[in-house]
Amino acid sequence: MTTHAPQPAVSPVPLMDIASGVYAFKTLALADELGLFTWLSGRSTSVEEFAARHGIEHRPAELLLTACASIGLLDQDSTGAYTNSLLAEQYLVEGRPHYFGGWIKVVNRHEYPAYEHLETSLRGNHPISWDVEKQESLFAPDDPIMVQTFWDGMYSLSRYTAGLLADAFDFGVVTRILDVGGGGAAFDIELCQRYPQLRATVFDLPFVCELTRKPVSDAGLDDRIDLVGGDFFADRLPADHDAVLLSNILHDWDEAAVGRILDACGKALPAGGYLLICESFVADDKTGPPLAALMSLNMLVETWGRNYTVAEYTGWLDAAGFDTTNFLRFDGLGANGVLVAHKR
Numbered sequence: 610m611t612t613h614a615p616q617p618a619v620s621p622v623p624l625m626d627i628a629s630g631v632y633a634f635k636t637l638a639l640a641d642e643l644g645l646f647t648w649l650s651g652r653s654t655s656v657e658e659f660a661a662r663h664g665i666e667h668r669p670a671e672l673l674l675t676a677c678a679s680i681g682l683l684d685q686d687s688t689g690a691y692t693n694s695l696l697a698e699q700y701l702v703e704g705r706p707h708y709f710g711g712w713i714k715v716v717n718r719h720e721y722p723a724y725e726h727l728e729t730s731l732r733g734n735h736p737i738s739w740d741v742e743k744q745e746s747l748f749a750p751d752d753p754i755m756v757q758t759f760w761d762g763m764y765s766l767s768r769y770t771a772g773l774l775a776d777a778f779d780f781g782v783v784t785r786i787l788d789v790g791g792g793g794a795a796f797d798i799e800l801c802q803r804y805p806q807l808r809a810t811v812f813d814l815p816f817v818c819e820l821t822r823k824p825v826s827d828a829g830l831d832d833r834i835d836l837v838g839g840d841f842f843a844d845r846l847p848a849d850h851d852a853v854l855l856s857n858i859l860h861d862w863d864e865a866a867v868g869r870i871l872d873a874c875g876k877a878l879p880a881g882g883y884l885l886i887c888e889s890f891v892a893d894d895k896t897g898p899p900l901a902a903l904m905s906l907n908m909l910v911e912t913w914g915r916n917y918t919v920a921e922y923t924g925w926l927d928a929a930g931f932d933t934t935n936f937l938r939f940d941g942l943g944a945n946g947v948l949v950a951h952k953r
Contacts, residue, residue: 766857793824801828816838
């Protein structure tokens with residue numbers, strides 16, 4: 610009599626989905642590097658035209674376009690020609706306000722190679738994406754990949770999330786906001802465009818402030834967004850603001866450094882001033898959510914920090930002289946909410 614092994618209680622398909630992530634990401638990254646979506650904006654292409662443009666054979670050209678279509682980046686019309694999908698047209702065309710290609714380049718050029726050495730980070734409990742023996746931090750101005758790619762990537766990651774923050778919190782109660790570590794000024798540009806009464810100050814490393822001048826100028830906001838160079842561990846933060854924003858800053862640092870940054874923010878704010886912490890928060894029980902937990906693991910290869918919980922921040926804020934008043938959740942890029950606190 611033939612017997613059959615019982616069917617597994619769960620399917621292995623989720624494991625295949627995880628393992629296949631490399632295929633999807635590298636498809637996206639290569640198409641972005643080739644400028645495919647920017648070139649296709651407002652037009653279409655055949656496989657033959659795409660192959661000729663890049664000097665490649667029909668087979669690899671067809672495979673890449675098919676892969677892009679399969680993951681929702683391209684559409685195909687009745688003639689077989691490919692066009693940008695709505696997703697690609699809105700977020701993958703260079704020059705668009707919410708262009709996401711900057712972050713794709715950061716992951717592809719900077720983070721992806723580091724993950725081949727994830728176990729080294731795990732066993733050594735130190736970053737691996739930069740030389741901890743030669744650099745003071747991830748943000749060294751002499752790292753060409755960081756200077757050329759990282760800040761554009763952070764702008765890509767931040768601009769969409771800035772709109773969600775503007776929807777979640779009423780900035781009508783704020784007249785001057787200090788964006789600590791706000792290089793690129795993505796949040797400040799979005800907020801100032803939404804709230805005409807608002808003025809902003811970006812406080813970041815001097816070389817980052819220089820890189821930030823162009824996006825501020827391009828947005829026509831030189832008269833409303835000031836740039837102040839400094840180091841928040843060594844220099845006093847600018848005063849005369851009624852709110853401080855920390856967006857995707859605190860996860861870069863260990864707990865002691867987080868406490869120092871919060872203390873500095875407290876000294877810069879008047880009583881009743883707002884402190885807004887916009888981050889990808891890990892659940893208090895530390896079971897997820899997946900993106901927050903995975904980006905927290907990413908800090909193992911990138912920094913000495915991690916993504917923290919609302920409960921952890923609440924305790925540290927209390928020690929720094931703040932009362933936590935609200936947690937506003939949203940589904941952003943690199944952030945899933947904002948923790949609101951008042952200076953006592």
